[in-house]
Amino acid sequence: MSENPENPYLPRPMRIVRITVESSTRDTRTFELEWVNPEDGRAFLYLPGQFAELSVLGSGEAPISITSSPTQPNLQFCIKRMGVVTTAIHYMKEGDTLGVRGPYGNTFPLDLFKGKNILFIAGGIGLAPLRSVINYMLDDSHRKDYKDITILYGARTPGDLLFKYDLKAWGERPDVAYLETVDRAAAGYAGRVGFVPALLDQTAPKPKDTVAITCGPPIMIKYVLKSLTELGFPPEMIITTLEMRMKCGIGKCGRCNIGKYYVCIDGPVFSYAQLQKMPKEY
Amino acid sequence: MKDKILLKENLVSFGNSLIEQYRLIAPVKSNGFSLYKPVGNASEICLDYLRPLKSAKEIFFPQNETLFFFNKKTQKIAEPAYDKKPTILFGAVACDLAGIAAQDRLFSAGAYLDSYYLKRRRNSILIGMACPEPGEMCFCGFFGIDRFASDIADLFFTPFSDKYYIKVNTEAGARLVESLPDAAAADAKTVERLRCENAEPKWDIPPLDELARMLAEGFEADVWDEIAQKCIGCAACTFVCPTCHCFDITDEAKGEIGRRVRTWDGCMFPKFTLHASGHNPRTKGGQRMRQRILHKFSYFKDNQGVVSCTGCGRCAEICPVNVDIREVLKQLGEACERKS
Amino acid sequence: MDIQSEIQKIAARLLKNKEVAMVIGYGAGSAPNRTAPVFIDKEKDVGKLVFNRFCVNNLSLYLPRLKEKGKIAIVAKPCDVRTIVCLIQEKQIERDKVHIISFACPGLLEKDGKTLFASCAECAVTLPPVYDTLSGEAKEMERNEPFTDRVADFFSKMPAERWEMFKAEMEKCIRCYACRNACPMCYCEECFVERSLPRWIGEGSEVTDTMIFHIVRAIHTAGRCGECGACARACPMDVNLAPLAKQIREDMLNLFHHQAGVDPNAPAALETFKPDDYNDFIK
Ligand SMILES: Cc1cc2nc3c(=O)[nH]c(=O)nc-3n(C[C@H](O)[C@H](O)[C@H](O)COP(=O)(O)OP(=O)(O)OC[C@H]3O[C@@H](n4cnc5c(N)ncnc54)[C@H](O)[C@@H]3O)c2cc1C
Ligand code: SF4
Ligand code: SF4
Ligand code: SF4
Ligand code: SF4
Ligand code: SF4
Ligand code: FES
Numbered sequence: 036m037s038e039n040p041e042n043p044y045l046p047r048p049m050r051i052v053r054i055t056v057e058s059s060t061r062d063t064r065t066f067e068l069e070w071v072n073p074e075d076g077r078a079f080l081y082l083p084g085q086f087a088e089l090s091v092l093g094s095g096e097a098p099i100s101i102t103s104s105p106t107q108p109n110l111q112f113c114i115k116r117m118g119v120v121t122t123a124i125h126y127m128k129e130g131d132t133l134g135v136r137g138p139y140g141n142t143f144p145l146d147l148f149k150g151k152n153i154l155f156i157a158g159g160i161g162l163a164p165l166r167s168v169i170n171y172m173l174d175d176s177h178r179k180d181y182k183d184i185t186i187l188y189g190a191r192t193p194g195d196l197l198f199k200y201d202l203k204a205w206g207e208r209p210d211v212a213y214l215e216t217v218d219r220a221a222a223g224y225a226g227r228v229g230f231v232p233a234l235l236d237q238t239a240p241k242p243k244d245t246v247a248i249t250c251g252p253p254i255m256i257k258y259v260l261k262s263l264t265e266l267g268f269p270p271e272m273i274i275t276t277l278e279m280r281m282k283c284g285i286g287k288c289g290r291c292n293i294g295k296y297y298v299c300i301d302g303p304v305f306s307y308a309q310l311q312k313m314p315k316e317y
Numbered sequence: 318m319k320d321k322i323l324l325k326e327n328l329v330s331f332g333n334s335l336i337e338q339y340r341l342i343a344p345v346k347s348n349g350f351s352l353y354k355p356v357g358n359a360s361e362i363c364l365d366y367l368r369p370l371k372s373a374k375e376i377f378f379p380q381n382e383t384l385f386f387f388n389k390k391t392q393k394i395a396e397p398a399y400d401k402k403p404t405i406l407f408g409a410v411a412c413d414l415a416g417i418a419a420q421d422r423l424f425s426a427g428a429y430l431d432s433y434y435l436k437r438r439r440n441s442i443l444i445g446m447a448c449p450e451p452g453e454m455c456f457c458g459f460f461g462i463d464r465f466a467s468d469i470a471d472l473f474f475t476p477f478s479d480k481y482y483i484k485v486n487t488e489a490g491a492r493l494v495e496s497l498p499d500a501a502a503a504d505a506k507t508v509e510r511l512r513c514e515n516a517e518p519k520w521d522i523p524p525l526d527e528l529a530r531m532l533a534e535g536f537e538a539d540v541w542d543e544i545a546q547k548c549i550g551c552a553a554c555t556f557v558c559p560t561c562h563c564f565d566i567t568d569e570a571k572g573e574i575g576r577r578v579r580t581w582d583g584c585m586f587p588k589f590t591l592h593a594s595g596h597n598p599r600t601k602g603g604q605r606m607r608q609r610i611l612h613k614f615s616y617f618k619d620n621q622g623v624v625s626c627t628g629c630g631r632c633a634e635i636c637p638v639n640v641d642i643r644e645v646l647k648q649l650g651e652a653c654e655r656k657s
Numbered sequence: 658m659d660i661q662s663e664i665q666k667i668a669a670r671l672l673k674n675k676e677v678a679m680v681i682g683y684g685a686g687s688a689p690n691r692t693a694p695v696f697i698d699k700e701k702d703v704g705k706l707v708f709n710r711f712c713v714n715n716l717s718l719y720l721p722r723l724k725e726k727g728k729i730a731i732v733a734k735p736c737d738v739r740t741i742v743c744l745i746q747e748k749q750i751e752r753d754k755v756h757i758i759s760f761a762c763p764g765l766l767e768k769d770g771k772t773l774f775a776s777c778a779e780c781a782v783t784l785p786p787v788y789d790t791l792s793g794e795a796k797e798m799e800r801n802e803p804f805t806d807r808v809a810d811f812f813s814k815m816p817a818e819r820w821e822m823f824k825a826e827m828e829k830c831i832r833c834y835a836c837r838n839a840c841p842m843c844y845c846e847e848c849f850v851e852r853s854l855p856r857w858i859g860e861g862s863e864v865t866d867t868m869i870f871h872i873v874r875a876i877h878t879a880g881r882c883g884e885c886g887a888c889a890r891a892c893p894m895d896v897n898l899a900p901l902a903k904q905i906r907e908d909m910l911n912l913f914h915h916q917a918g919v920d921p922n923a924p925a926a927l928e929t930f931k932p933d934d935y936n937d938f939i940k
Contacts, residue, residue, distance in 0.1 A: 040430035044384045048392060092387040093570040117593035132392050280590050282566045285429035289563035292612060295619040300427060314536055316598045348895055453688040547694040551835035553893050588851060637839050637891035638714055639686045639693035
């Protein structure tokens with residue numbers, strides 16, 4: 036009994052190669068990172084849906100979804116400034132290093148998605164984890180595995196629409212139906228105004244052979260789940276992600292426990308069918 | 318492996334013979350209560366107890382542990398030096414040993430092994446001690462925990478007349494008591510008799526399997542609010558508990574130099590689940606009490622195969638407002654009956 | 658009639674006449690020499706109210722959080738009443754929304770059933786400063802039980818030794834904050850120890866952080882502490898901070914002529930300024 040297991044709490048250094056300011060209020064930025072030690076990168080194999088613990092020495096750690104797709108070379112995290120750690124990350128510049136450990140959590144059920152129509156419904160920063168799986172599916176090597184892809188995305192204001200470069204690309208692709216909406220219009224905005232659930236009701240997607248994947252603020256999720264159910268989507272075909280306060284990311288610290296699940300290892304991706312069996316503690 | 322006998326009068330010299338090679342931790346009395354503490358001389362050991370006020374968990378899972386030191390400027394991190402001297406926990410009572418067994422499962426479960434816990438735990442020897450008499454808040458018997466034996470202990474001591482009967486469970490334990498005389502068959506009988514005489518009392522708590530059903534049903538029951546009304550949310554109950562394993566991870570820094578620490582935390586603290594956005598999935602005392610009880614009696618069992626309460630009664634003992642876990646379970650049973 | 662029966666009678670009357678929505682009192686504990694807070698809102702349940710010398714909690718801590726229920730009656734020891742007075746002074750509760758059931762206090766005993774609590778041995782207010790109903794005979798109680806005078810012991814030592822004693826107490830602390838949570842005057846929505854922006858003290862159990870917590874708490878309760886001793890009794894580790902509290906109490910008395918919670922019409926000490934206030938610290 037003497038061999039010592041590897042220490043799962045040590046962050047690995049990553050260098051910031053690019054920072055993209057996403058929102059007009061500047062409180063949301065995407066950080067593109069590359070490994071300082073390439074061997075750490077070779078050990079970090081992830082799939083869409085997973086997250087990592089980002090670490091700023093002296094400030095602490097925060098769980099952040101991986102927003103890049105494994106088909107892309109570098110890791111990307113889209114981070115909204117909320118508190119100690121996220122603020123510290125926002126103060127960083129290109130060339131600075133931060134720590135990463137992971138990847139943690141389960142992945143989107145890619146096997147379930149194969150051969151189906153895919154309907155994405157995202158609100159605000161909820162697009163960050165979905166963007167990973169969207170770009171994964173849209174990659175040349177995977178697109179043929181899925182039928183129609185529809186993306187519904189909404190934000191509070193036009194300035195809050197994230198990843199504008201991706202939104203543009205998706206909108207231009209013939210094999211993607213991309214629709215966006217904002218709660219409140221602003222000067223110079225000519226697009227749709229209204230909430231995401233209303234857009235969903237207008238679009239009225241058919242549930243046959245379709246999986247719905249949704250992520251966004253709790254209030255949006257609540258109405259989206261209701262609409263999808265009314266449209267006839269069975270709960271097994273509705274996939275969402277849960278956010279809980281997390282610390283360890285590896286099922287030890289107890290913070291993300293809901294019922295018998297630990298969101299950091301059994302989630303963050305859950306089907307609506309699973310959610311219905313869980314205590315309403317999220 | 319033969320069981321052994323140690324004369325009570327030789328306990329101190331036996332203990333001192335261990336101190337050279339091992340870090341010896343044993344119950345020590347100060348300020349009128351006992352605590353598991355490192356001992357420099359075996360004469361400090363105090364065995365006239367009730368179980369120590371705090372559980373033995375901090376030996377392997379300290380309240381405050383440096384995960385690593387760091388330098389913000391150079392971005393270098395370094396794990397703390399680790400004392401290779403093996404630990405002997407001497408005089409652990411059955412509820413504490415059961416607590417260690419539960420923590421062993423958690424910290425080695427799944428794909429991630431907790432290196433900090435396992436490093437210490439794998440470099441340790443457990444010596445159990447029969448608990449002479451349950452305290453007024455104890456109910457280990459409810460869980461079928463045997464006060465006179467433990468599988469997880471390397472050695473298990475049972476005092477009788479002027480001796481200790483030493484049950485030898487492992488090779489590592491056997492090496493420590495090699496030089497002691499073998500136990501006679503008659504001694505084994507005496508100890509067995511002692512154990513039977515100390516059969517556990519009956520508990521007026523619903524039996525464990527029924528409890529599991531009640532807990533499942535009781536999820537939305539108002540009784541949680543009723544139970545939690547007097548709770549002041551101090552979480553002392555989770556700190557003294559031998560199985561509670563929740564922790565927080567934070568950074569402490571002075572200038573460039575600092576450390577990342579993990580510290581005990583608990584689901585009874587109102588801020589335990591508070592999101593950075595201000596959203597809190599468990600805002601009410603009743604929800605937190607429910608989490609604590611369900612985690613112990615339902616969720617932990619689902620994941621690790623055992624209930625994570627050993628009936629040590631410490632939480633009830635120290636609760637400033639007398640939230641007694643036995644009463645909580647009883648109240649829950651009554652509420653479920655009322656409902657059906 | 659004994660105090661317990663009188664409390665039950667008063668509670669029954671108040672609930673029956675709908676004068677109060679709830680009575681907060683002491684109920685039977687789960688083991689000998691213990692009690693537990695109970696919340697009674699039906700007349701038929703008043704039999705659950707007990708009174709004995711193990712009523713260790715200061716129930717006024719529940720008043721602010723239950724105030725939306727309406728008027729509340731509370732069983733309060735004279736020292737507990739002092740904290741109720743402070744809560745009124747600090748506008749946490751309103752005087753006419755609380756019915757104080759108090760009594761001439763016999764003093765509390767430790768769990769051994771014979772030792773008087775140190776705070777009770779020191780206590781000078783065996784009668785409540787204000788009340789709505791008083792039970793028991795209004796007379797000074799005689800207190801003959803033994804107690805350990807840890808305060809006198811502390812002050813008989815040299816400074817270096819005192820420092821060591823203080824440090825030793827601090828090392829016992831497990832930072833559960835039960836002392837704070839048991840204290841009616843520690844009602845802050847967000848305590849400084851839990852603030853993360855800025856962070857005041859480390860999460861760990863560094864003894865210096867523990868000291869900061871206790872010293873700041875002592876200062877935050879200066880002139881507001883009713884000396885009920887509920888904090889000390891709530892502590893699972895038996896941390897003794899009586900000397901610190903006593904020093905602050907005496908400073909408040911000598912320097913500012915203030916005693917906490919004796920006069921509901923008086924302003925709170927740290928809310929007032931008198932030209933002759935002690936100000937040697939501004940030099
Ligand atoms: C699976 C998952 C994926 C996520 N993905 C994203 C994402 O892609 N993008 C994104 O922007 N966000 C994401 N989040 C949310 C993000 O993790 C939080 O916004 C972030 O953790 C906030 O951390 P902070 O340090 O900035 O905030 P704070 O809440 O200030 O926390 C700072 C630190 O201070 C400490 N602290 C805070 N409050 C207290 C207290 N009361 N007492 C003691 N200590 C305290 C904590 O230890 C914490 O580490 C995700 C969350 C989860 C669970
Ligand atoms: S020790 Fe008692 S008061 Fe404190 S959190 Fe636990 S149950 Fe509540
Ligand atoms: S819950 Fe209470 S009785 Fe059970 S093991 Fe923990 S401290 Fe002991
Ligand atoms: S969730 Fe609560 S009861 Fe369970 S281990 Fe954590 S602190 Fe203990
Ligand atoms: S500090 Fe202690 S003695 Fe003073 S009012 Fe608070 S609980 Fe009572
Ligand atoms: S109750 Fe005791 S152990 Fe807990 S924080 Fe206060 S002094 Fe420390
Ligand atoms: S984050 Fe620690 S258990 Fe999930």
